[in-house]
Amino acid sequence: MRTLEIQNGGQTENYILNKYAQSSDVSIMQKVGGSxxxxxxxxxxxxxxxxxxxxxxxxxxxxxxxxxxxPQGFVKKEGKPSESEILISxxxxxxxxxxxxxxxxxxxxxSLLVLSYDGKSDVCKDALNLAGISLFCSSIPLNCQYIPVxxxxxxxxxxxLATNLISLQDSSLDxxxxxxxxxxxxxxxxxIAQLTMIEMQVLKTTTQNTDSDSYQNVxxxxxxxxxxxxxxxxxxxxxxxxxxxxxxxxAQISKLYTHCFRSFVKTKFLLQTRMNSDSLLKQKxxxxxxxxxxxxxxxxxxSERKIHFNKLLTSIKNHYESLEDTHMMNADSIxxxxxxxxxxxxxMREMILKGGVRADGRKPKQIRxxxxxxxxxxxxxxxxxxxxxxxxxxxxxxxxxxxxxQIEDTIITQTKKKIFFHYxxxxxxxxxxxxxxxxxxxxxxxxxxxxxxxxxxxxxxxSTLRIVSEILQSNGSSSMASVCGATLAMLGAGVKMHxxxxxxxxxxxxxxxxxxxxxxxxxxxxxxxxxxxxxxxxNEKGFTALxxxxxxxxxxxxxxxxxxxxxxxxxxxxLESMRQVSIQPNYDLLPQSLxxxxxxxxIPDIIGQGGRTIKEIITKxxxxxxxxxxxxxVILNGASQDILHEAKEYIFEILKKKERKxxxxxxxxxxxxxxxxxxxxxxxVELPQGGNGLLRIPSANTxxxxxxxxxxxxxxxxxxxxxxxLFSE
Numbered sequence: 001m002r003t004l005e006i007q008n009g010g011q012t013e014n015y016i017l018n019k020y021a022q023s024s025d026v027s028i029m030q031k032v033g034g035s036x037x038x039x040x041x042x043x044x045x046x047x048x049x050x051x052x053x054x055x056x057x058x059x060x061x062x063x064x065x066x067x068x069x070x071p072q073g074f075v076k077k078e079g080k081p082s083e084s085e086i087l088i089s090x091x092x093x094x095x096x097x098x099x100x101x102x103x104x105x106x107x108x109x110x111s112l113l114v115l116s117y118d119g120k121s122d123v124c125k126d127a128l129n130l131a132g133i134s135l136f137c138s139s140i141p142l143n144c145q146y147i148p149v150x151x152x153x154x155x156x157x158x159x160x161l162a163t164n165l166i167s168l169q170d171s172s173l174d175x176x177x178x179x180x181x182x183x184x185x186x187x188x189x190x191x192i193a194q195l196t197m198i199e200m201q202v203l204k205t206t207t208q209n210t211d212s213d214s215y216q217n218v219x220x221x222x223x224x225x226x227x228x229x230x231x232x233x234x235x236x237x238x239x240x241x242x243x244x245x246x247x248x249x250x251a252q253i254s255k256l257y258t259h260c261f262r263s264f265v266k267t268k269f270l271l272q273t274r275m276n277s278d279s280l281l282k283q284k285x286x287x288x289x290x291x292x293x294x295x296x297x298x299x300x301x302x303s304e305r306k307i308h309f310n311k312l313l314t315s316i317k318n319h320y321e322s323l324e325d326t327h328m329m330n331a332d333s334i335x336x337x338x339x340x341x342x343x344x345x346x347x348m349r350e351m352i353l354k355g356g357v358r359a360d361g362r363k364p365k366q367i368r369x370x371x372x373x374x375x376x377x378x379x380x381x382x383x384x385x386x387x388x389x390x391x392x393x394x395x396x397x398x399x400x401x402x403x404x405x406q407i408e409d410t411i412i413t414q415t416k417k418k419i420f421f422h423y424x425x426x427x428x429x430x431x432x433x434x435x436x437x438x439x440x441x442x443x444x445x446x447x448x449x450x451x452x453x454x455x456x457x458x459x460x461x462x463s464t465l466r467i468v469s470e471i472l473q474s475n476g477s478s479s480m481a482s483v484c485g486a487t488l489a490m491l492g493a494g495v496k497m498h499x500x501x502x503x504x505x506x507x508x509x510x511x512x513x514x515x516x517x518x519x520x521x522x523x524x525x526x527x528x529x530x531x532x533x534x535x536x537x538x539n540e541k542g543f544t545a546l547x548x549x550x551x552x553x554x555x556x557x558x559x560x561x562x563x564x565x566x567x568x569x570x571x572x573x574x575l576e577s578m579r580q581v582s583i584q585p586n587y588d589l590l591p592q593s594l595x596x597x598x599x600x601x602x603i604p605d606i607i608g609q610g611g612r613t614i615k616e617i618i619t620k621x622x623x624x625x626x627x628x629x630x631x632x633x634v635i636l637n638g639a640s641q642d643i644l645h646e647a648k649e650y651i652f653e654i655l656k657k658k659e660r661k662x663x664x665x666x667x668x669x670x671x672x673x674x675x676x677x678x679x680x681x682x683x684x685v686e687l688p689q690g691g692n693g694l695l696r697i698p699s700a701n702t703x704x705x706x707x708x709x710x711x712x713x714x715x716x717x718x719x720x721x722x723x724x725x726l727f728s729e
Contacts, residue, residue, distance in 0.1 A: 001016060001017065001018060001019040002016075002017045002018065002264065003015065003016050003017070004017070004260060004261070004264075006256070006257070006260050008253060008256065009161070009163065009253075010163075011032065011033075011163070012032075013030065013031070013032050014030070014031040014032075015028055015029065015030055015031075015133070016028065016029040016031075017137070017264055020038055021038065021040040024040040024041055024042050025041050025042055025043050025138050025139055025140075025266070026040075026041050026134055026137050026138040026139075026266065027039065027040040027041070027134075028130060028133060028134050028137070030126060030129075030130045030133075032121050032126050033118045033120060033121050034116060034117070034118030034121075035114070035116055035117050035118050035120075035121040035123060035126065036066075036114075036115045036116040037112055037113065037114050037115065037123065037126060037127055037130055038112070038113045038115055039110065039111070039112050039113075039127075039130045039131055039133075039134045040110070040111050040134075041108065041109075041110050041134050041135065041138045041140070042108070042109045042110075043106055043107070043108050043109075043138070043139065043140060043269075044106055044107040044108075045106050045269060047106075047107065048105035048106050049105050049106075049107065050105075050334060052338065052341070054097060054100045054104050054108075055105070055106065055107040055108065056093060056096070056097055056100065056108045056110070057107070057108065057109050057110070058089045058090075058092045058093040058096075058110050058112070058131070059081075059089055059109075059110070059111045059112065060081075060085050060088045060089040060092060060112045060114075060127055061078070061081065061085060061111065061112065061113050061114065062078075062082070062084075062085055062114045062117075062123075062410060062411045063078065063113060063114060063115055063411075064078060064411065065115075066114050066115055066116050066117040066411050067117050067119070067411045069411075072409055082408070082409075082410060083408070083444055083448070084408065084410045084412075085410075086441050086444050086445070087444065087445060087448055088123075088124050088127060089441070090441060090445045091124065091128065091150075091176065091178075091197070091199060092110075092112070092127060092128050092131050094178075094196075094197045094549050095128055095132075095148060095150060095178035095196050095197040096131060096132065096135060096148060096196070098143075098196045098197075098549075098550055098551060098552070098553070099135075099142045099143050099144050099148055099180065099196065100140075100142065100143065101141060101142075101143060101271060103271075104140075104141075104271070106269075108140065110131060110134070110135075112127045112130065112131060114127070114411060117411045117412070119412075120164045120165065120166060121164055121165070122152060122162060122164055122165050123411075123412070124150075124152075124176070125150050125151065125152055125162075125176075128149070128150040128178065129147075129149045129150065129253075129257070132147050132148035132149055132150075132180075132257075133147055133257060133261055135148075136148075136257075136258070136261060136265065137261055137264045137265050137266060138266060139266045139267060139268055139269045140268070140269065141268040141269060141270075141271060143553065144180045144182060144194075145182070145183075145258075146180050146181040146182060146254045146255065146257075146258045147180065147254055147257040147258045147261065148178065148179065148180040148196060148254065149178070149179070149180070149250055149253045149254050149257060150176060150177065150178040150179075150197075150250070151176075151177055151246050151249045151250055151253070152167075152168075152174070152175065152176050153173065153175040153176075153177065153242050153245065153246050154167050154168055154171035154173055154174065154175075155171055155172050155173035155234075155242075156170065156171055156172075159173070159238070159241065159242045159245055161245075161246075161249055165412065168203075170205060171203055171205075172202060172203055172205050172230070172232040172234075173200070173201075173202055173203065173232070173234060173242070174200070174201045174202075174203055175198075175199075175200045175239075175242055175243070175246065176197075176198070176199045176200070177195065177197070177198050177243060177246035177247065177250065178195070178196045178197040178198075178250075179193035179194050179195045179196050179197075179246075179247060179250040179251075179254070179554070180193055180194055180196065180250070180254050181193050181194070181250070181251040181254035181255050181258070182194045182553070182554070191248070191251040191252070191255070192244065192247040192248055192251055192557075193247045193248075193250035193251040193254060193554075194553055194554030195243075195247065195548070195550070195554050195555055195560075196550065196554070197548060197549060197550075198243065198546055198547070198548035199546065199547055199548075200234075200239070200543070200545060200546040200547075201452040201455075201456075201544070201545050202231070202232040202233060202234055202456050202542075202543070202544050202545070203232060203456060204229055204230065204231060204232065204455070204456040205229075205230050205232060206228065206229055206230070207228050207230055229459060229460060229498070231456045231457045231498040231499060231541075231544070232456055233456075233499070233538055233539065233541035233542030233543060233544055234542045234543050234544075235541075235542045235543075236542070236543070236561070236564045236565065236568065239542075239543060239546075239564065240557065240560060240561055240564070243557070243560065244557055247557075281335060281336070281339060282339040282342060282343065285316065285336065285339050285340060285343060286339075286343050286346075288319075289312070289316055289340075289343075290343060290347065292312055293309075293312065293340065293343055293344050293347055294347050294351075295308075296308045296309045296312055296344075297344060297347060297348055297351075297359045297525075298359065298361075300360055300361070301390070302390050302475045302523070302524065302525075303431055305359075305525075306431075309344070312340075313336075313337060313340055316336060316340060317333055317336050317337075320336060344529070345529040348525065348526075348529055349509050349511075349529065349530075352364065352509045352517050352519070353509055353511060353515060353516075353517055356517070358519065358523075358526065359523075359525055359526075360389075360523065364517050364518065364519050364520065365520045365566060365569065365570070366520065366521075367388070367504075367520060367521045367570055367573055367574065368388050368389030368390075368391075368521055368523075369388075369389065370386075370387065370388055370574065370577045371385075371387040372384065372385070372386055372387070372488065372577065372578065372581045373385040374488055374492050374581050374582065374583045374584070375492045375583070375584065375585075375586065376394075377396065378586075379589065380396045380397075380398070381396075381397055381398050381399050381493040381589065381590055381591070382396065382397035382398075382489045382490060382491070382492035382493025382494070382495070382585065383395065383396045383397070383489050383492060384485045384486075384488035384489040384492060385472075385485070386481050386482075386484045386485035386488065387473075387481075388477075388481055388484075388521065388574075389475060389476070389521070389523065390473055390474075390475035390476075390523070391471075391473060391474055391475050391476055391477060391478050391481050391523075392429075392471070392472045392473040392474075392481070393469050393470070393471055393472070393478055393481040393482045393484075393485045394469070394470045394472055394485070395467065395468065395469045395470070395482060395485030395486050395488070395489040396467070396468050396470075396489055397465060397466070397467050397486070397489040397490045397492065397493040397495060398465070398466045398467075398468075398493075399463045399464070399465060399493055399495070399590060399591050400463060400464040400465075400466065400591075400637075401462075401463070401464060401591075401624040401626060401635075401637040402418075402462060402463075402464060402626035402635060403464075403624055403626060404464040404466070405417060405418050405464045406420050406464075418461075418463075418464050418465065419451065419455055419458060419464075419465045419467070420451065420465075420466055420467070421447045421448070421450050421451035421454075421467045421468075421469070421482075421486070422439075422447055422466070422467070422468045422469070423443050423444075423446045423447030423450060423468075423469045423471070423479065423482055424436075424439070424443060424468065424469065424470050424471060425440070425442070425443050425446070425471045425474065425478065426470070426471070429471045429472055429473050429474045429478075430474050446478070446479040446482070447469070447482075449479055449535060449545060449547050450467075450469065450479055450480075450482045450483050450486060450503070450537075451467075452537075452544070452545040453483045453486075453501055453503055453537030453538075453544050453545040454467075454483060454486050454487060454490070454497075454501050454537075454544070456498075456544055457497045457498045457499050457500075457501050457539075457544065458490065458495065458496075458497055458498075459495075459496040459497065459498060461495065461496070462593050462595060462626070462635050462637075463495075463591070463593060463637070465490070465495065467486050467489065467490070469481075469482035469485060469486065474524070475523045475524045476505060476521070476522050476523035476524045476525075476526065476527055477503075477504070477505030477521065477522060477527075477535065479503070479505075479535060480502075480503030480504055480505050480535055480536075480537065481503070482503075483501060483502065483503030483537050484501075484502050484503055484574060484578060487500050487501050487502070487578065488578060488581065488583065491583045491585070492583050492584075492585055493585060493590060494585040494587060494590050499539045499540075499541060500539060500575055500578060500579065501537055501538065501539055501544055502537065502538070502539065502571050502574040502575045502578060503535065503536065503537040503545075503571075504520065504521055504535075504536055504537075504567055504570040504571055504574065505521065505522050505527070505533060505534065505535050505536075506518060506519065506520060506522065506532070506534040506535075506536060506563050506566065506567050506570075507519035507522035507526045507527065507530040507531075507532055507533065507534070508530055508531045508532035508534070508550075508555070508559065508563070509526075509530055509531060510531045510532075510552055510555075510559075513556070516559065518559070518562055518563050518566050520566055520567070520569070520570045521570060530551075531550060531551050531552045532548070532549070532550050532551070532552075532555065532563075533548075533549045533550075534546070534547075534548050534549075534563055534567075535547040535548075536563075536564070536567040536571070537571075538567075538568075538571055539571065539575060540572065540575070543564075591637055591638065591639065592637070592638055592639065592640055592641050592643075592644055593635065593636065593637050593644075594635075594636045594638075594641065594644035594645065594648060595633050595634060595635045595636070596633070596634055596648060597631070597632050597633055597634070598632050598634055598651075598655065599632060600629060600630070600631075600632040602632075602655050602658070603627055603629055603632065603634075605654065605655055605658045606625070606627075606634065606651055606654065606655070613654065617647060617650065617651065620647075620650070621638060621643055621644075621646060621647040621650070622638065622639065622643070623636050623637060623638035623639075623643065623644065623647050624636070624637045624638070625637075634651065636648065657690055657691060664687075664689040665687060665689070665691075665693065665714045665717050665722050666714060666717065667714050667715065667716060667717060668713065668714060669713070669714050670711060670712070670713050670714075670727050671687055671688055671689075671711070671712060671714070672688060672709055672710070672711055672712075673685035673686055673687050673688065673693065673709070673710055673711075673712050673724075674686045674707065674708070674709055674710075675704050675705065675706050675707060675708045675709075675710060676692060676706065677706070678704065678706060682694045682695055682696050682697060683695040683697065683704060685710060685712055685724055687722070691722070692722075693712065693714070693722035693723065693724040694721075694722070694723055694724060695710070695712055695724040695725070695726070696723065696724070696725065702726070710726070711726070711727045712724040712725065712726060712727055713725050713726070713727040
């Protein structure tokens with residue numbers, strides 16, 4: 001066991017190495033404040049995979065005992081991972097995956113268990129940094145000499161480094177940047193880190209006594225109190241400055257960690273290099289079949305391209321199998337297929353770098369043709385079908401009441417989500433013959449990104465919004481098509497927005513600092529064989545959400561700046577097409593809402609004893625009722641305004657009866673009432689001004705009959721509940 005204490009930005013971090021989970025390749029316990037995370041890394045060097053991907057699995061798991069809480073639900077045990085756990089797992093995966101060797105074939109399992117949480121620390125950042133430290137100390141060879149880390153940036157009056165999650169309160173920006181320090185010629189005066197991942201979301205804020213424009217000229221209901229919502233799109237220049245600021249901090253932390261942990265690093269596993277005959281086989285295939293492979297690439301349709309390519313691949317395999325002696329030691333089916341894929345990739349990249357022509361004939365900045373339908377589903381509250389090239393998203397927006405809000409319970413907080421986004425990627429959208437199953441980690445991640453893109457531009461509403469994107473066909477950037485479709489579907493459901501939001505995916509073909517091409521609106525082939533997948537959402541005011549994944553060591557600030565500029569051009573073009581669509585909400589179909597204010601002390605009267613009164617109102621008018629108990633606001637949701645107004649009048653009548661009882665039946669007043677019901681604990685007496693009172697039976701000898709008139713005295717009247725006693729002269 002070895003221990004280490006580090007001072008990082010005024011914060012003390014403690015690490016215990018190889019005391020816990022000692023069967024792992026490496027295990028480290030991290031303690032930051034009162035939060036503790038255990039990271040274990042296991043590698044299977046005996047069973048390398050044949051597939052062309054890095055077999056890395058990251059599992060971030062929160063234990064509810066970390067905050068002294070028993071899991072909710074019938075089964076009192078942590079089950080499948082929550083959306084929050086999946087999203088953090090994906091963030092760590094995407095931050096670390098670019099640092100693995102390209103052909104690393106050995107399965108890696110990394111588990112991060114949050115065992116204690118103090119309610120303040122940024123466990124997402126701490127877990128990523130711990131994962132980077134653990135990988136650096138493990139036997140896995142990485143393409144970096146320093147420890148990869150992440151930082152979170154916030155914006156109040158200015159851009160600042162988030163020290164903990166409390167820093168996010170009232171911030172207009174949540175920017176998470178991952179990277180690693182590397183000796184570079186980019187800056188000779190100040191160290192900046194190489195980027196591996198970016199996630200950004202602008203956050204909605206409120207300001208006092210300021211004006212705000214909103215799409216369709218609709219103001220927020222909060223304006224009644226001189227409070228205005230702001231959607232906070234971030235302009236390009238400020239975003240670039242924020243990322244550069246983050247890169248400088250990453251470089252400092254990466255160097256600090258590396259200096260502290262260098263002596264703990266295990267001996268690295270030696271990867272086997274490919275045999276020379278393998279490269280000879282690739283060269284032979286390229287010499288004989290390059291032209292045929294190029295012709296397959298130039299087929300317009302993704303499905304047809306796949307058919308042509310599979311036929312050619314079969315032909316190439318048959319060609320080499322028929323030869324008596326190829327003089328190639330590795331001329332097996334798997335090697336041939338791998339080399340053909342590699343040649344196809346080289347040809348595609350060469351076409352773009354040298355000729356500026358993409359596989360589908362587009363120029364680098366060209367957007368695929370758009371086709372947009374508004375409200376194609378007659379009984380959905382709002383819907384849109386957004387088609388961009390061969391990517392098609394059918395997006396719906398459903399309005400619900402406050403009781404439909406989704407409760408999210410994590411160790412960090414329990415929140416009620418009023419807007420949630422479900423993204424579905426069924427197998428048929430890519431032509432696969434497979435059944436539709438449960439949502440994958442990728443689907444959850446794409447839905448979360450689309451939600452981040454639009455959330456800040458949705459005006460505050462009493463309704464709960466469920467947005468669902470059904471990907472009907474996919475050939476690149478279905479998540480950004482979902483952003484465009486969601487904007488149109490919400491407007492089709494009568495939901496008010498500050499500004500429309502669109503999304504676009506940017507790609508990159510990179511050979512050197514002076515030889516690269518940035519691609520707008522990438523298709524699947526360019527995502528698979530390119531060097532960057534940069535999803536960017538926003539509008540004319542700026543950007544609302546980002547997600548950057550790369551396959552090269554890093555990208556420069558210059559490439560980032562050019563990507564943002566080119567993305568803006570694409571977003572403006574897409575938004576122009578979206579605004580030309582005629583959107584006509586079907587208000588007769590949409591659920592209606594009505595709110596009004598009552599005395600906060602009267603809300604229990606609307607609910608009634610055991611919820612009896614509110615249940616009666618809901619059943620009678622077929623509506624839902626929600627309350628803001630602090631402000632005394634009653635919110636009704638139903639099929640029409642007429643029904644809601646009837647329900648409102650009915651509620652006011654109930655309250656008036658309660659008020660009459662309090663007004664007329666004052667303590668010590670005497671009234672003549674009629675016996676209505678006799679029970680073991682007392683007698684209900686109907687009073688002359690309406691309502692009943694409870695007469696406590698003074699003695700066992702008291703005999704009263706139903707319908708008998710009796711003179712009673714008011715003993716108490718609390719919130720309209722009248723207690724009576726027999727009056728005697």
